[in-house]
Amino acid sequence: MIIDCHGHYTTAPGALARFREAQLARLADPGLPLPSEPEISDDEIRETIEPNQLRIARERGHDLTIFSPRASHMGHHVADQATAAEWARVCNDLVYRVTTLYPGQFAGAAQLPQVAGGPLDACVSELERTVSGLGFVGVNLNPDPSGGFWNSPPLIDEYWFPLYEKLAELAVPAMIHVSTSCNPAFHTLGAHYLNADTTAFMQLASGRLFDRFPTLRLVIPHGGGAVPYHWGRFHGIGYREQYPPIETSVLPNVSFDTCVYHQPGIDLLTSVIPADNILFASEMLGAVRGSNPDGDFPWDDTKRYLDAAKLTDADRDKIFERNARRVYPRLDARLRQQGR
Amino acid sequence: MIIDCHGHYTTAPGALARFREAQLARLADPGLPLPSEPEISDDEIRETIEPNQLRIARERGHDLTIFSPRASHMGHHVADQATAAEWARVCNDLVYRVTTLYPGQFAGAAQLPQVAGGPLDACVSELERTVSGLGFVGVNLNPDPSGGFWNSPPLIDEYWFPLYEKLAELAVPAMIHVSTSCNPAFHTLGAHYLNADTTAFMQLASGRLFDRFPTLRLVIPHGGGAVPYHWGRFHGIGYREQYPPIETSVLPNVSFDTCVYHQPGIDLLTSVIPADNILFASEMLGAVRGSNPDGDFPWDDTKRYLDAAKLTDADRDKIFERNARRVYPRLDARLRQQGR
Numbered sequence: 303m304i305i306d307c308h309g310h311y312t313t314a315p316g317a318l319a320r321f322r323e324a325q326l327a328r329l330a331d332p333g334l335p336l337p338s339e340p341e342i343s344d345d346e347i348r349e350t351i352e353p354n355q356l357r358i359a360r361e362r363g364h365d366l367t368i369f370s371p372r373a374s375h376m377g378h379h380v381a382d383q384a385t386a387a388e389w390a391r392v393c394n395d396l397v398y399r400v401t402t403l404y405p406g407q408f409a410g411a412a413q414l415p416q417v418a419g420g421p422l423d424a425c426v427s428e429l430e431r432t433v434s435g436l437g438f439v440g441v442n443l444n445p446d447p448s449g450g451f452w453n454s455p456p457l458i459d460e461y462w463f464p465l466y467e468k469l470a471e472l473a474v475p476a477m478i479h480v481s482t483s484c485n486p487a488f489h490t491l492g493a494h495y496l497n498a499d500t501t502a503f504m505q506l507a508s509g510r511l512f513d514r515f516p517t518l519r520l521v522i523p524h525g526g527g528a529v530p531y532h533w534g535r536f537h538g539i540g541y542r543e544q545y546p547p548i549e550t551s552v553l554p555n556v557s558f559d560t561c562v563y564h565q566p567g568i569d570l571l572t573s574v575i576p577a578d579n580i581l582f583a584s585e586m587l588g589a590v591r592g593s594n595p596d597g598d599f600p601w602d603d604t605k606r607y608l609d610a611a612k613l614t615d616a617d618r619d620k621i622f623e624r625n626a627r628r629v630y631p632r633l634d635a636r637l638r639q640q641g642r
Numbered sequence: 643m644i645i646d647c648h649g650h651y652t653t654a655p656g657a658l659a660r661f662r663e664a665q666l667a668r669l670a671d672p673g674l675p676l677p678s679e680p681e682i683s684d685d686e687i688r689e690t691i692e693p694n695q696l697r698i699a700r701e702r703g704h705d706l707t708i709f710s711p712r713a714s715h716m717g718h719h720v721a722d723q724a725t726a727a728e729w730a731r732v733c734n735d736l737v738y739r740v741t742t743l744y745p746g747q748f749a750g751a752a753q754l755p756q757v758a759g760g761p762l763d764a765c766v767s768e769l770e771r772t773v774s775g776l777g778f779v780g781v782n783l784n785p786d787p788s789g790g791f792w793n794s795p796p797l798i799d800e801y802w803f804p805l806y807e808k809l810a811e812l813a814v815p816a817m818i819h820v821s822t823s824c825n826p827a828f829h830t831l832g833a834h835y836l837n838a839d840t841t842a843f844m845q846l847a848s849g850r851l852f853d854r855f856p857t858l859r860l861v862i863p864h865g866g867g868a869v870p871y872h873w874g875r876f877h878g879i880g881y882r883e884q885y886p887p888i889e890t891s892v893l894p895n896v897s898f899d900t901c902v903y904h905q906p907g908i909d910l911l912t913s914v915i916p917a918d919n920i921l922f923a924s925e926m927l928g929a930v931r932g933s934n935p936d937g938d939f940p941w942d943d944t945k946r947y948l949d950a951a952k953l954t955d956a957d958r959d960k961i962f963e964r965n966a967r968r969v970y971p972r973l974d975a976r977l978r979q980q981g982r
Contacts (some may be wrong), residue, residue: 318865343861421931445827446827450792451791451792452790452791452792452825452827452828453827454687454827455826455827456826456827462958485792486796487785487786487792487793487794487795487796487841487845488792488793488841488844489841489844489879491875492840492844492847492848492876492878492879493837493840493841493844493845496840496867496868496872496875497833497837497838497840497841497868500832500833500836500837500840500867500868501828501829501833501837502829503826504829504832504833505827505829505833507832508829510654519920523872524871524872524875527836527868528836528837528840528867528868528871530871530900531865531868531870531907531910532836532864532902532903532907533904533906533907534903534904534907534930534934534941535831535832535836535864535902535903535904535929535930535941536832537904537934537941538831538903538929538930538931538932538934538942539829539831539929539930541656541932541934541935542930542931542932561796562871562872562874562875563872563874563875563878564873564874564877564914566873566913566914567871567872567873567874567908567910567914569910570871570906570907570909570910573906574906581783589875589879590874590875590878590879590882591878591882592878592881592882593873594877594878595881596882601874601875601877601878602878615958
C-alpha cells in the first residue's frame with residue numbers, strides 16, 4: 303500500500319477561517335464575545351475532501367494520508383496561550399472528523415498550541431488528547447513558533463524535552479514543520495519552510511539529542527530542505543567540528559519526506575539518503591498545486607517521480623509503506639486493526 | 643582556464659584578528675585608544691597564502707580565484723558605522739595586497755561596511771574605492787547584516803537601490819553572502835549560509851528587480867542553497883502566485899556557484915540549472931576542509947565533481963571560464979590585459 307505521510311486540510315470549510323478571524327478580532331478587542339465553535343456539517347467536510355485530497359489520492363493510487371491541519375495557518379506567532387489552545391483543539395477536532403468519515407483513507411496528525419517562548423504544558427496536553435483520545439498517529443512540531451524570527455532554542459535544547467518525553471511515551475513521531483512567515487524576508491512556502499528543514503537538521507546534527515531520547519522519531523519534510531543536495535557539506539562540517547557521525551547520531555531517528563517536485567530532486571534524494579530514511583509524501587494540497595505547463599501532470603505528483611526513480615522493489619516498498627509503519631507505530635496498529 | 647569565483651582569505655595573519663578584537667574592545671570601552679592598523683608583512687601574506695589557497699589551487703589546476711575577506715568575520719551585526727567602515731577597509735586592503743603579490747592568481751572582491759538597518763552610503767563609497775581604486779572585480783553583499791535575525795528589507799526593496807545603482811555603473815556583480823550567525827537557531831555554515839541563498843533567490847523570484855536594473859548581476863553561492871534541489875517547487879510556487887517566469891525574470895541576471903561538495907549534488911546542479919547560469923567555485927578554504935575519510939580526496943574539490951559530471955565541453959568551458967568572464971566584466975578586462 304501507499305502511505306502519504308504529509309497532507310494538510312488546506313481546503314477546510316470557510317467556517318474554520320471565520321472562527322480564526324473572530325479569535326484574532328477578540329484578541330485585538332477583548333470586549334468582543336468569545337467566538338463560538340465553527341459549525342461544520344459532515345457534508346461540508348465531504349464536499350471539501352472528496353473532490354480535493356481524496357480524489358487526487360485515488361487518482362494517484364495513494365491508499366492513506368497522514369492528515370494534519372493547514373500548516374501555514376497554525377499561527378503560533380499569536381502570543382496568547384488560551385487562543386492557541388482553542389485554535390489547535392478546533393483544528394484537530396476537524397481533522398479527527400475527517401479521520402472518522404474516512405477511516406481507511408486518513409489518519410490524524412495534530413497541530414500543537416505552541417506560543418513563541420511559552421511553556422509547553424498545553425502542547426503536551428493537546429498531544430495526549432489527540433493521540434490517546436482521538437487516535438492521532440503523529441504531530442507537527444514548529445521549531446520556530448515566532449513565525450520567521452527564530453527566537454526559540456534549538457531543537458536539542460532542554461526547552462523541548464517535556465514534549466519529547468511525551469512523544470516517546472506515546473510512541474508518536476513529530477514532523478518538524480513551521481507555520482506562516484511573519485518576516486518579510488522569508489517567503490512562507492519558498493524560503494521559510496525549506497530553511498526550517500535545513501535549520502532543524504543542522505540543530506540535530508550538532509548535538510546528541512537521541513542519546514537522551516533513543517526512541518524519539520522526527521520527520522523532516524520537504525525532502526529535508528537543502529540537506530540531501532548538500533549531503534557532502536553536512537558531512538564535511540560535522541567532521542570538521544567533530545560532531546558525532548550523522549549516520550549514527552541522526553539517521554537512526556530522523557526521516558525525510560519526498561515532497562520534492564521534480565524528477566532530478568527525487569533522484570538525488572533517493573540516491574543520497576538511505577531508503578530506510580525516506581517516507582513517501584506529497585504535501586497535497588500544499589505549496590504547489592496544478593500542473594506544470596511544460597508537462598501534463600501536477601508538480602506535486604511525487605509518486606510519479608518515485609515510480610521513475612532507480613529503486614529496488616524492496617526500497618520502493620520501504621518508502622511507500624514500510625518506513626511509515628515503523629516510524630508511526632500507531633498508524634501501523636491502526637492499519638492492522640483494519641486488516642491491512 | 644579555470645576561474646574559481648568564490649574564495650576567502652580565511653587564513654589571514656593573526657594580526658588581522660587582533661585588530662578586530664581591539665576594535666570590538668574599544669566599542670565596549672570607548673576610553674580605549676583607536677586600534678592601529680595591523681602590521682602585516684608581504685612575507686606573512688605569502689606564508690598564509692602559498693601553502694594554503696595557492697597550493698591547493700595549483701594542485702587542482704585552478705588558474706585564478708576571485709578572492710574576498712573571510713565572510714564569517716564580516717560581522718555586519720556590529721552596529722557602528724565607523725567601526726564597520728574601518729574593518730572593511732582594512733580587510734579589503736589586505737586582499738588587495740594578495741592580488742598585487744599574485745596578480746595572475748587572485749582578483750579582489752570587496753567586503754562592504756554594512757550595518758544592520760543603516761544607510762548604504764559607506765557601502766557605496768567602499769565599493770567605489772575598491773573597484774576604481776584597487777581594481778576589485780566583485781563584492782559580497784549581505785542580505786542579512788543582522789547576522790541571523792533577518793530584519794533588513796528583501797533584496798527587491800528600494801532600500802538596496804543605491805548599491806545596485808553603483809554596481810550597475812561600475813559593471814560589478816555582487817555575490818549574495820551572509821556573515822556569521824548570531825542566532826543560536828542557525829549554525830553559521832550548515833544552516834545560515836544555505837538559508838540565505840534560498841531566501842535571496844525567493845526574494846528575487848517574487849519581484850521584478852531586474853526590470854529596473856537590467857545590467858545588474860547577482861551570484862548566489864553554495865550552489866544556490868536549496869534552490870536547484872527544489873527547482874520544481876520554485877516553478878510551481880511562481881506559477882501559483884503569478885510571479886513572472888524564473889527563466890525570464892531571474893536567470894538572465896542571476897548565477898549559482900558550484901560550492902556543492904559531493905557528486906550527486908553537482909550532478910543535480912548541472913542537470914537542472916542552465917550551464918549559462920553556473921560559475922565554478924570551491925569556497926576554498928571555506929566551510930568544509932580536509933578529505934572525506936570515506937574517499938581519498940577533499941570534499942571541496944569541486945573541480946573533480948565537475949570533471950565527472952555529464953557536461954559537453956562547451957558547457958564545461960562556460961562553467962569554468964566563460965560565464966565568469968561575462969558576469970565579471972572587470973575580471974575579463976584584467977585577464978585580457980594580462981594576455982589571457
